[in-house]
Amino acid sequence: MKTKVKHSITIYIALCILFSVYRADAETYYVWAVSGLNIRDKPGEYGRITGRLPYGEKLKIDVEKQTEEDTYHEVLMLPGIHNDGDEFHSIMVIKEKTENSVYLKGNWIRITYNGQRGYIFSGYLSRLPVFRVEKDREGRISYESELNYFKRCFTLTNCDTSALFRRYSDNITRNYVFKEGIIISDPNPEYYVALDYCFANLTMNEALLFIKVCYGLEDLALPLSPEYLNSGDLFYGQESSEYKIEIHYPAPDGKIIITIMDSFTIISVYGTC
Numbered sequence: 001m002k003t004k005v006k007h008s009i010t011i012y013i014a015l016c017i018l019f020s021v022y023r024a025d026a027e028t029y030y031v032w033a034v035s036g037l038n039i040r041d042k043p044g045e046y047g048r049i050t051g052r053l054p055y056g057e058k059l060k061i062d063v064e065k066q067t068e069e070d071t072y073h074e075v076l077m078l079p080g081i082h083n084d085g086d087e088f089h090s091i092m093v094i095k096e097k098t099e100n101s102v103y104l105k106g107n108w109i110r111i112t113y114n115g116q117r118g119y120i121f122s123g124y125l126s127r128l129p130v131f132r133v134e135k136d137r138e139g140r141i142s143y144e145s146e147l148n149y150f151k152r153c154f155t156l157t158n159c160d161t162s163a164l165f166r167r168y169s170d171n172i173t174r175n176y177v178f179k180e181g182i183i184i185s186d187p188n189p190e191y192y193v194a195l196d197y198c199f200a201n202l203t204m205n206e207a208l209l210f211i212k213v214c215y216g217l218e219d220l221a222l223p224l225s226p227e228y229l230n231s232g233d234l235f236y237g238q239e240s241s242e243y244k245i246e247i248h249y250p251a252p253d254g255k256i257i258i259t260i261m262d263s264f265t266i267i268s269v270y271g272t273c
Contacts, residue, residue: 029125031057032209034133034141037125039118043068043108050118056130061109068119071108075123077208078102078217078237078247102237102245104205126206129153131213146214154178193254193271202265204245207258211267215249215256 031037031053040047053059080100106122132144132152144152151161158177168174168188176184181200199207211217217235237247247256254271 027060027062029059029061029127030130031055031059031124032126032130032213033124034213037120039111039113039116039120040108041118043071043110043119045073047119051113051116053113053120055133059111059113059125061111061125063109063122066110067122068108068110072105073107073121073123074103074105075121076101077104077212078235080236080238100238100240102208102239102247104208106205123205124209126209128202128206128210143213149214150178150184154180154182193269195269197267197269199265199267201263204242204258204260204265207265207267208245211247211256211258215269217247217249 032055033053034055036052036054037057038049039051039053041050042048078101080102104123106125108119109122109125111118111120131149134142134144136142147161147165150156150164155178156164156176157179158175163174164176164184165186168186169190170188171190173185173187176186178184183198185196185198187194187196202210235247235249237245239245243260245258247258248254249256249271254269256270257266257268259266259268
């Protein structure tokens, strides 16, 4: 499988060079905090909340000019894991914070919104458009499908959108190329699920926000203190470096690996059927 992945990455980079890669406007960002992004009167988590940006709000931001220096901040997204010493035991110890925990990272950005000046955490900002959401009568949130999201937000250049995300299970790799600098590669394995995304110029934070919504990590409730949980019931992540993060998810059992290679970010998804 590793050989196939390396081969696929080579194809991605070659394709991105061959096709005209669209680069998003560096000043256009969307709010990916589903419950809204707090506006504070001072840069920092202890600043008084004076307002809130709604999910999906589109902002024009000059990051270099509007970033407050020395205001680096992290928000825990997924806890790291370690086992209890018994390699055959199915129970993992989930900790609120470990060396391998996965975080949304960023700084505090100065903004003016509806005439109000304040500061927001950049970790919930992305240049990718957001998934559309709907609320039922009980207030439960559901997201549009991945297929609808890509059809609505991006332009497929090499085939009809009816082929996108279709399961062929014939072990033939199909690449879907979008003019916005995105390639989706589907190896169509017969006995498991695999899908690779290649984004041009995507940050690690933006990749995490994408999979958080696309793969249901938004529903994750983190423990407030270390406790025993069945590893099959919870997402958990391991950050091996600033360029690579591995996330495990429950049934169908699988993992998501995010890797940054120069100006390309690869999101590889594997899972059992």
